Amino acid sequence: xxxxxxxxxxxxxxxxxxxxxxxxxxxxxxxxxxxxxxxxxxxxxxxxxxxxxxxxxxxxxxxxxxxxxxxxxxxxxxxxxxxxxxxxxxxxxxxxxxxxxxxxxxxxxxxxxxxxxxxxxxxxxxxxxxxxxxxxxxxxxxxxxxxxxxxxxxxxxxxxxxxxxxxxxxxxxxxxxxxxxxxxxxxxxxxxxxxxxxxxxxxxxxxxxxxxxxxxxxxxxxxxxxxxxxxxxxxxxxxxxxxxxxxxxxxxxxxxxxxxxxxxxxxxxxxxxxxxxxxxxxxxxxxxxxxxxxxxxxxxxxxxxxxxxxx
Ligand code: AKB
Numbered sequence: 001x002x003x004x005x006x007x008x009x010x011x012x013x014x015x016x017x018x019x020x021x022x023x024x025x026x027x028x029x030x031x032x033x034x035x036x037x038x039x040x041x042x043x044x045x046x047x048x049x050x051x052x053x054x055x056x057x058x059x060x061x062x063x064x065x066x067x068x069x070x071x072x073x074x075x076x077x078x079x080x081x082x083x084x085x086x087x088x089x090x091x092x093x094x095x096x097x098x099x100x101x102x103x104x105x106x107x108x109x110x111x112x113x114x115x116x117x118x119x120x121x122x123x124x125x126x127x128x129x130x131x132x133x134x135x136x137x138x139x140x141x142x143x144x145x146x147x148x149x150x151x152x153x154x155x156x157x158x159x160x161x162x163x164x165x166x167x168x169x170x171x172x173x174x175x176x177x178x179x180x181x182x183x184x185x186x187x188x189x190x191x192x193x194x195x196x197x198x199x200x201x202x203x204x205x206x207x208x209x210x211x212x213x214x215x216x217x218x219x220x221x222x223x224x225x226x227x228x229x230x231x232x233x234x235x236x237x238x239x240x241x242x243x244x245x246x247x248x249x250x251x252x253x254x255x256x257x258x259x260x261x262x263x264x265x266x267x268x269x270x271x272x273x274x275x276x277x278x279x280x281x282x283x284x285x286x287x288x289x290x291x292x293x294x295x296x297x298x299x300x301x302x303x304x305x306x307x308x309x310x311x
Contacts, residue, residue, distance in 0.1 A: 002107075003029050005065045007050055007097070008072030009043075010034040012176040012185075013112070013169060013215065017069060018043060020216045031063050034072070048072075050093035053100070060104050067223075069110045070097045076116050076271050078178030079139035090142035098149060102157045109161045110223055111234055113147050115208055116140035116180075117165060119274045127276035129237045129283045136274045150234030162222050163234035167279070170299060171212030172306035180271045184209055184248060187261070188303045191252050192311040196260045203246040203263050206277040210240035211294035211302065218290055225288035232283055239281040240292035241299070251300040 002025055008014050009032035021030045022043065032041060033048035046059055050072040059065065072093055079086030094111065101109050118127060119136040133144045143165075150161040168181025175189075176182045183199050184207075190197035210218075218238050243251075249261040284290035294302070 001029070001064075002066055003031070003064050004067045004069065005031045005033065005059060005063065006069045006071060007033050007048065007093075008070070010036055010039060010174070011071060012171060012174045013166075013212075014071045015174040016171060016212050016216055017071070017219060020220060021069075024220070031059065031065065033059065050089060050096060053096045056096055057100050057104075060100055060106075065104075066107045067109070068097055068101065068106060069219075070094065071112060073112075073142075074139065075177070075179040076114075076137050076139040077180050077182070077268050079142075080137055080267065080271065083138035086138045087142060090139070091145060094142075094146050094149065098153050098159065098161070102153065102159055107160065108223060109159065110219065111146060111150060111161055111163045113143045113163045113165045113235055114139070115165055115167050115275050115279065116271075117143045117147065117235075118276055122276060124277045126278050126280045127237070128280050129232065137271055147235040154233050160227055161234050162225075162230075164218055164222060164236045164238045164284075165279070166215065167208035167210050167239065169210055169212055169215045170303065172303055172310070173212070180268045180275075181207055181209065183245060187245070187248060187252065188307055189311055191256050191259045192304070192307055195256060195258045196262070197249075198262045198264050199245045200264065200266045200268050201245055201272050202265045202269060203261075204244050205269070205272045206242050206244045207272060207275060208239055208242050208277070208279050210238070210292065211299045214240050214292040214294050218284075218292075221290060222284075222288055230287050232287065236284045236287075236290075237279045237281040238284050238290055239279045240294060241296050242278040243296055247296065248300070251296055252304070255300065255304045
């Protein structure tokens, strides 16, 4: 029987993934955990510090977990403010998951990677699947190391680990926290609330992005793919759309004509400049039939529609 544990479940992707997995497997089969205290949810909730291996093992045993979606991590901007903490949570947390998954013979693990794996020495346009990985952030360093570790655990212990290099994810349910691509969510809240937004990236900073529904679809499709079809494992390039703050602002103006954007780039500009503008995801399309359905116009209309009553 499938019994799922999600770590970092209260984050931007975790909340959407919980809903999708509840619909697919039933709420009683999806156990959620996060560092926050006493969260009220229809799912069984554990307050879990991912560095607490004893508690993690207790949950895996008591709940008879078979699949883990390991989302607990610090993102790029927060990671640059506290690189040692970023290493500790992202690497030691991941090692705890991998080690216990082997020990308790778990069926499958999902571990997200990120476009942050790239840095120096790449083609920024249409960055290839198997291009050089020289990140310039600690978050990127942990994501590269996570991918390498995943391949090691797959080869040495036949642990079935899968992962996607997530681009910036845009959604209306839960705010992202601590990322460089977060502007692309904040902008919608500010456009609806105040009709203006000061962007922390420059107007022409092009980055790969994706709407949450596509992100969840990619995650579930990869987890369902037959293992024999996969050449890659925890490091899939997955693309949807690429845009700049200026293009996004122009699209928002079609719905909110008074909207004004200004630019005041901060330390996150350097991070964004080290990442690809667009990525080549032909391996994902070939190995597990990935395709996306949200373009910029559909994403913008959906975000504004979802947020207009909430904000
Ligand atoms: C971030 O900006 O740090 C994340 C990511 C691209 O992994 N959204």
